[in-house]
Amino acid sequence: MNTSQLMRAVRITGHGGPEVLELAEVAVPAPEAGEVLVRVGAVALNNTDLWTREGAYGRPGDPGAKSGWRGPIGFPRIQGADVAGRVVAVGTGVEHSLVGRRVVVDPAIYDSEGPDANPVGLMGSERDGGYAEYVTAPAERVHDVTGSPLTDDQLASLPTAYGTALGMIERGxxxxxxxxxxxxxxxxxxxxxxxxxxxxxxxxxxxxxxxxxxxxxxxxxxxxxxxxxxxxxxxxxxxxxxxxxxxxxxxxxxxxxxxxxxxxxxxxxxxxxxxxxxxxxxxxxxxxxxxxxxxSAMHTPTHFGLLMDLARRADVQPVIAAAFPLEQAARAQEELSRREHVGKIVMHP
The missing domain is CATH 3.40.50.720 (NAD(P)-binding Rossmann-like Domain)
Structure with a gap:
């Protein structure tokens, strides 16, 4: 595809309330070496979206400091950690056979290469995320779930919530x-x-x-x-x-x-x-x-692999509480913050 195109994305321009979310036309990101470009089918919301937007994470030695998930973040930042979609392009060094595959993105940025690496960053906080029509991700972080009977909404619900949950269960x-x-x-x-x-x-x-x-x-x-x-x-x-x-x-x-x-x-x-x-x-x-x-913070690559095995077999069935179009991101986040729903809130770019 021609990556000089524009796409719609919702980004935060600073820390604050829903008013810092802006819908913008931005360039479709080009996948760098070792990366893929994913057309977003669904993106799920998490508390981390609210806390990153508000800067509510604090820092070591300064619990009141405005901070993203793991420190200061660069603005504007496209939010959204949880993406299910299809690979539409690949960067150099990536198997072309991935194009057209249905995938879930592991949103964690890890501190090392190994199977038990710790997450030290998060898509949507430390790098641009899935509140957009397209998102790039490292090829080793996309998991092929083409055969899964789960819907895009259900698949998008898995990474942060179910990844965090499985990390807790495994560490415990x-x-x-x-x-x-x-x-x-x-x-x-x-x-x-x-x-x-x-x-x-x-x-x-x-x-x-x-x-x-x-x-x-x-x-x-x-x-x-x-x-x-x-x-x-x-x-x-x-x-x-x-x-x-x-x-x-x-x-x-x-x-x-x-x-x-x-x-x-x-x-x-x-x-x-x-x-x-x-x-x-x-x-x-x-x-x-x-x-x-x-x-327990999120998951390791090993935990995420176990979660994707469960997704391919549909051994868990995420509950979808509500779906919003991308331009209603502020409304979707307000719905999330009210905590009156059961299940996951998703958006469709």
């Missing part, structure tokens, strides 16, 4: 037959955790509230704990022998309340701070019980 070493506690279970990552933990053969207790409880149960939770009540008391009643692994995107007060619920050798995995980043807990509950608190 959740095994078949164990009991998992999932916080924030109706959110994007939370619902993914419920589905993935259930698919792994774990007993899943999920924390949710109000009208979302039925949807969380439908996603595969064996028991739902009402956030409005006493969480510890309800968890003890549902799992009298304790929890093997907590999969937590809320943190805040939940960590201190929840650590005593872990069994001997239990793992508390944290991948978010929806309930607050200042945490206090009784450290005796940690060392006396050989418990572990594990931080």
């Amino acid at each position: 070493r959740l095994r078949k037959g164990e009991t998992a506690l999932v916080s924030g279970a109706s959110g994007g990552v939370g619902l993914a955790l419920v589905q993935l933990a259930r698919a792994r053969g774990a007993t899943v207790l999920a924390i949710s509230s109000g009208p979302k409880i039925d949807a969380v149960r439908e996603a595969g939770a064996h028991a739902v704990i009402d956030r409005a009540g006493d969480i510890a008391e309800q968890t003890r009643a549902a799992a009298p022998d304790g929890i093997d692994v907590a999969l937590d995107v809320v943190a805040g007060e939940l960590v201190g309340e929840g650590l005593p619920l872990l069994r001997e050798g239990g793992r508390w995995v944290i991948a978010g701070a929806l309930g607050g980043y200042d945490v206090t807990f009784d450290v005796r509950r940690l060392y006396l019980h050989n418990a572990q608190v594990i931080g």
